[in-house]
Amino acid sequence: MSALHLELARVNHEMYQSITNFEKEFRMYHDILKDHGCSSILELGCGSGSLAQYFVKEGYRYIGLDKSPERLSIAYELNPGIDFMQGDMREFTMKKPVDAVIISGRSFTYMTKNKEVNNALKCIYNALKTKGLLIFDSFNAKDVFLNFRKDYIQRAECNGRKYMRVNKNSMNMNSGWTWKRIATYYIEEKGKDTRVIRDKTMLRAFTEEELNLFLELNGFKVLRLLNNGTLTVIAQKKTGSRN
Ligand SMILES: C[S@@+](CC[C@H](N)C(=O)[O-])C[C@H]1O[C@@H](n2cnc3c(N)ncnc32)[C@H](O)[C@@H]1O
Structure with missing residues (x-):
């Protein structure tokens, strides 16, 4: 862990506490998850774990995954007792499938190549129970x-x-x-x-059509695609196998 990366992680964590309304963001996820009866969730690209406490307090079984050990060190420090793991959303496996995967703070926009998008969606597909939900946000290319x-x-x-x-x-x-x-x-x-x-x-960034196509190709049905400044996708794992 380098001192520079640790400082960068801390600076980002502190800056986003005043830029993002994490409680409001949590409520958006919670409303959708509740409607679909989801109780176990995996957050990919969880960073310093700013949403974790909200999910745990609401009774969800929560696991956060992030690539950066520096961001995770802050997540552990601020959320004692909550499960986090270091991993890459392009190549991870879960021992037990979950009801929902969320990717907040536009972490999915780090998937800059088509191969990375497909790899991540394949891992997410395998990590979800049948009919499990995937909710993520992304920059709108337009x-x-x-x-x-x-x-x-x-x-x-x-x-x-x-x-x-x-x-x-x-x-x-x-x-x-x-x-x-x-x-x-x-x-x-x-x-x-x-x-x-x-x-x-x-x-x-992605266009709505690109997101629809990537998801469809990887075994997901798009339930809703909201365009409110960023694109928020709510997709469901289809029954049967991926293409
Ligand atoms: C903009 S931050 C958002 C963090 C958090 N979701 C939030 O809203 O505060 C993006 C996060 O994605 C993580 N990330 C980027 N690429 C990743 C990958 N391939 N696998 C897992 N995490 C990744 C970064 O380490 C960083 O913590």
Whole structure:
């Protein structure tokens, strides 16, 4: 675990506590899961586990999975007794199938190649019980690419620290609706010099048609696709085998 990645994980965790309303997000998932009688859930790309407590308090059997040991170290620290595991959503297996898989915070947009999307959906299919639910959100390609924002700044404040993230985006489109984001974080803390960290990421957006096709090909039926700034997909594992 590198000190730089740990600091980046902490900065992201703190920034998103003021950017995202995790309780509201939990309620959105809970309303859908409740309607389908789901009680065991796996969250992929759970990061520092900001949703975990809500699910556990509501009585769900919850497991969080993330690739980053640094983000998981925060998840363990803040959610004692809750199950997390390190893993890659493109190649994981579950001992016991679950009722639902959720992928929040647009973690699915890290699947920048078609092969990665298919691999992840195949693992999710195998991790779900028959008729199990998959709920995830993603950037909408039309919104992102028709109104492409090359630069934007996000600010947040948490535990006496002020954060500014300067995002510089450039279109890539080598493997789908992809773009490169260089994020420079400025961390201002009383009595200390401003620290600067830089992070490069490749992200992907999807069109509604692409999501429908990927899901259909991988044995899912799309129940609903909501377009409210981001695309939120509610899909169900079909009975029978994948194509
Ligand atoms: C934008 S963060 C969202 C975290 C969390 N869902 C939230 O809303 O706070 C994306 C997360 O996806 C994780 N991630 C990216 N690629 C992954 C992969 N292939 N398998 C598992 N996790 C992955 C990152 O480590 C990171 O924690």
